[in-house]
Amino acid sequence: MAEDAGTGGTVHAASAASSHLYRGALVRVEDAAGLVAMAMAIRFADGGEAAAEVLLGEGPAGGGVLDVAGHTTAAGTALPAKVWTIRDCERDGAALTLRLGAPLPPR
Numbered sequence: 826m827a828e829d830a831g832t833g834g835t836v837h838a839a840s841a842a843s844s845h846l847y848r849g850a851l852v853r854v855e856d857a858a859g860l861v862a863m864a865m866a867i868r869f870a871d872g873g874e875a876a877a878e879v880l881l882g883e884g885p886a887g888g889g890v891l892d893v894a895g896h897t898t899a900a901g902t903a904l905p906a907k908v909w910t911i912r913d914c915e916r917d918g919a920a921l922t923l924r925l926g927a928p929l930p931p932r
Contacts, residue, residue, distance in 0.1 A: 834863075834864055835863070835864070836865060836866055837854050837855060837856060837857055837864065837865040837866075838865070839852050839853060839854045839865040839868070840852070840853050840869075841867055841868070841869050841870065842870055843870050844869050844870055844873060844898045844900070845902075845904060846893060846907070846909060847925070848925060848927055849912075850924075850925045851924055852867060852877075852891065852923045852925065853920055853921075853923075854920060854921045856919050857919075857920065857921035859916070859921065860879065860921065861879070861881070862878070862879055863878070863879050864876070864877075864878050865877050865879070867893070871898055871899035873897065873898045873899045875896035875904075876893075876894040876896075877891055877893040877894065878891070878892045879911070879923075880892055883908070884910045884911065885910060888910060889911040890908050890910055890911060890929065891908070891911055891923060891925065892908045893906060893908070893909065894906050907928050908928060908929040908932070909926065909929070910926035910927055911924070912924045912925060912926035
């Protein structure tokens with residue numbers, strides 16, 4: 826975990842097993858207390874990184890979403906910012922694994 830200089834809050838380390846996110850993708854968040862609003866830095870399998878934030882009450886039926894900043898893959902592909910619904914989550918020790926649902930339409 827690191828400090829977010831902008832907000833003074835904790836930024837959780839997270840990882841994804843692919844170079845990008847998609848419906849059904851898993852994002853593992855280290856040292857997460859549960860599905861709460863939080864900032865994270867996602868490290869992708871190709872070494873790329875993106876800032877992201879869990880927002881509660883923003884998804885369909887008031888569910889949570891993962892708001893991911895635009896970023897570039899290690900291969901140089903630019904990916905736009907995208908907001909993903911969180912389909913479910915599972916605790917694994919001190920980590921939390923998020924399973925992504927469908928992306929929300931661009932704002």
